[in-house]
Amino acid sequence: MFKRSLSNTTKKMVASNLIEANSFQVTTYARPENLCFTRGKNAILFDDINNKQYIDFTAGIAVTGLGHSNPEVAEVISKQALKLVHSSNLYYNEECLKLSEKLIEKTIQFDGQSDATKVFLCNSGTEANEAALKFAKKHGIIKNPKKQGIIAFENSFHGRTMGALSATWGIKYRVPFGDLVPHFKFLNINDELGKLQAYIEQNASEIAGLIIEPIQGEGGIFPIPTEKLIGLKKICHDNDIIVIYDEIQCGLGRSGKLWAHSYLPKEAHPDIFTSAKALGNGFPIGATIINDKVNNALQVGDHGTTYGGNPLGSAVSNYVVDVIADQKFLDHVNEKSKIFVSFLKSLQEKYPNQIKDVRGKGLILGVEFAESPASIVVKARELGLLIITAGKTTVRFVPALTIEDDIAQKGLEIFEQAVKEVLN
Ligand SMILES: Cc1ncc(COP(=O)(O)O)c(C=O)c1O
Structure with a gap:
């Protein structure tokens, strides 16, 4: 009876033939064979198909801050x-209004x-940045x-739509798509502040905004030094250039x-910052948060989205923000961070x-190796731990902010075992 109701896809999955089951998907993702959560x-x-379980230090790429299948989130979604x-942006909805007020x-x-x-509420990180870039451009124009023009930085990642992609450093993401949005310029954050400021000042009449994580x-888990951000903001402020912080990965308690x-x-x-990923704990939502200077440049009709701020996504985010924007919760994140940092x-x-470096803040941490850690990632997975790389030589740790201490410890021990097996 159960077997008869299986779809062809499920049959292939049960037979662990995921390559065949995947034959109808566009080939934009590289995935490990025979792993299906x-x-x-x-x-x-x-992975019930292969009867395995994994400690997850990736949290869906810094998304499920409150953990997978969080029962409270599930209850909010179902209620x-x-x-x-959905009712569209033709009309007000209570959850969207509540969320906007709460974020501010x-x-x-x-x-x-x-x-x-x-x-401004939308549906993903790239869309939140797309709105930010448009708002900054409108303010300048x-x-x-x-x-x-927009200043972005080497090593940045801001998304895959044409505007956000134009601000994304990795050549592999940009080059296959020919001409992108004009007037984007990449600077190197490691250059002296004076040099960066001089470039911005000299070209200020043609620069609308600056975007930085x-x-x-x-790019590799690089916290930008405070003096650099203070200096960049100052030169931008003095030259009427809008500063955008992309907090899509590093924001919301991380x-x-x-x-x-x-x-x-x-x-x-x-002047603008963007959020997504953890904002919906896996439910797609993004936000672009702006000050009055930016808002004064905008008019009805300048930007929009069908789904943005829908009642369902907004209700989830109302719950997520209530939980994360609580000093006790943030204190726990910092306690868990200590477990990771001291072990690493x-x-x-x-x-x-x-191992050349251990860096980051809270639960956005990176371990930089002398060489590519790709085989360590594979070995860790074989041993039951999910990790991802960032940049070419760094392993990234972005677990659920709610990870239990003993699970964190166990995962770190698996990481050490993987390092040992690969490096020795
Ligand atoms: C800093 C940053 N900005 C933007 C994005 C794009 O977000 P999304 O994949 O939701 O479009 C990402 C995704 O990894 C990101 O890390």
Whole structure:
């Protein structure tokens, strides 16, 4: 009876022939063979098809901050789905209004001071950045039609749509797609601040905005030094250039504060910042949060999206933000961070020639190896741990912020075992 109701896809999956089951998917992803997750519980993922389970230090690429299949999130989804899923941006909806107010209030509370005043809701990280770039360009163009360039940084990742992609450093992401959006310029954050400022000042009449991740994620987990962010904000402020912080990966508690920029003094806070990933704990949602300077440049009709701010996504994010924007929750993140950092630093001491650096903040951490750690990732998976790389030589640790201490410890021990087996 059960067997008769199986689809062809499921039959192939049960037979562990995932390559065949995958033959109808566009070939844009490289995936390990014979690994297919069927359920999750906080920081554990289960592959019931192959009867295996894994400790997950990837959290869906820094998405499931509150863990896989969080029962409270599931309850919010099911209650809201029975009430109202979507009504469009033709009309107001309560959850969207509540979420916008909450994001501003919590930002003011956790940043100490903030001039963030308005929120644009969308459905993903790349869309949140797309809105940010458009808003910055509009602000510039109003002043001077030539003031429409965007400064981005080497090692950045901002998304895959044409605007966000134009600000993304990796050549492999950009080059296959020919001409992208014009007037994007990449600077190297490791250059002296004076040099960066001089370039921006000299070209200010043609620069609308600057976009940067306060902690670069995909590029290799590089926290940007505070003095650099203060100096960049100052030169941009003095030259009427909009500063955008991409907090899609490093925001919402991941750094140990509500936002990664919450560590910074007020003078380095952004004009726009973007959030996504953890904002929906896996439900697709993104947000672009702006100040009045940016908002004053916008008019009805300038931007929009059918799904953005829908009641279902907004209800999930209302729950997520309530949980994460709580000092006790953030204190726990910092406690868990200590478990990871002390273990990884002592591992570095055991392998001083092969492990070059342990860096990051909160639960966005990177271990940089002297060579590509790709085989360590594969070995860890064989041993029951999921990790991902960032940049060419770094392993990234972005587990659920709610990971249990003993699961974290067990996963770290598996990581050490993988390092040992590969390096020895
Ligand atoms: C910093 C940063 N910005 C933007 C994005 C794009 O987000 P999405 O994949 O939701 O479009 C990502 C995704 O990895 C990211 O890490």
